[in-house]
Amino acid sequence: MGTLASTATPAIADRAALRDFYEDYAACLDAEDFAAFPDFFTDDTLYQVISRENHDAGLRHAPIYCSSRAMIVDRLMALKEAALYQPRSLRHFISGVRITGEEGAELHAQANFLIVESLLEQDPQVLMVGRYLDRIVRTTEGLRFAERSCVYDNYRIRTTLVIPV
């Protein structure tokens, strides 16, 4: 099997680097490290959390829509002020990280996400499931999202959801 990966090694290495980037992002959210979160994005990033229904219909209505890194910072600030009324833990599970295209220095990629929520006095449950659809650029500081659309499959989401996905 020493030759299994031989013809594809650079692509496999790229995909491994991408998987690491996705998992660092997820770990940042699980740790609620909101100070570090904006660093995953470019200055003029587009970041949104949108239902599959609206996404597929080409609609813009989305629970979270940020058209710059500064808007993400504002959003997180508001979130901090609103505070969380109850202790809870979120865990991200990422699978299927794939490079779907390349345009110059940009990379198009996607992955599945599953977020499991644990609340007091309740069993853990699936909070959200869906896909990341991304454009990623390589900067001198490492990979950054030029665009990240978190497209969730849930029919509805609880209105208290204000956190990034």
Added chain:
Amino acid sequence: MGTLASTATPAIADRAALRDFYEDYAACLDAEDFAAFPDFFTDDTLYQVISRENHDAGLRHAPIYCSSRAMIVDRLMALKEAALYQPRSLRHFISGVRITGEEGAELHAQANFLIVESLLEQDPQVLMVGRYLDRIVRTTEGLRFAERSCVYDNYRIRTTLVIPV
């Protein structure tokens, strides 16, 4: 830690290539790209979706049993004609991709799968969980399943299940 992977690099590269193959397969199903699906298999493949109970008892009774790539194509055609009565989204989560043996050009491998289903007016739920048990060959077009058994742990599956896993 620069030497952590040093003695095992070829095996790690193989496993990474295998993980990518598994995730491409899963993404194909999540996208309902049934035209591309048969290309993951050899012509004389064995593809089945079978309960753990029957698999462990050596029984052949399985909701899906295809003894060739052509049978998979037929199965998908029937599926297309039956159509899906309601919109839904499926997401695969693959974990634990492992090479369990080698026989000449063949690779024995396995992984865990979790499929989360989102239906209209319902919260997402676990549709199916289990293991892939596989024999994989390297062809000039890339890796292909010579055998894929999808062994699910579910006690029962809803009878409407006709799609590949």
Added chain:
Amino acid sequence: MGTLASTATPAIADRAALRDFYEDYAACLDAEDFAAFPDFFTDDTLYQVISRENHDAGLRHAPIYCSSRAMIVDRLMALKEAALYQPRSLRHFISGVRITGEEGAELHAQANFLIVESLLEQDPQVLMVGRYLDRIVRTTEGLRFAERSCVYDNYRIRTTLVIPV
């Protein structure tokens, strides 16, 4: 994109080796291969399964607490004698494997785990979700856990839980 991974290759290879190690561990538990399980640990390992609440408060109270490899062996022996009253399947899903620090030959690492349980006459459900917090050493036989804390988010766990996580 041929240069995406170029500056980080050794780190990526280490992380891939680590991911493989984590997945071998999970596969061992899913297969209920309790004879092989202690081999993932050093002789003077610390292995515990503890709630997030107690862990964050610095408390020691934990459903499983083993301060050596020998204690793990004892624990598994007791488990074997107690036997399992009903057939069930467990599947681990590991995501977010990350190296968080290094101290000499030791590696600090973490990952998320999700365990899905399938019982007779029931639909599969999330049994446990949480984080692995680990210290790992490289030995002549491969990687080993010098410390593994399985920190679960669940508010409560069913009292019948006696198995390793």
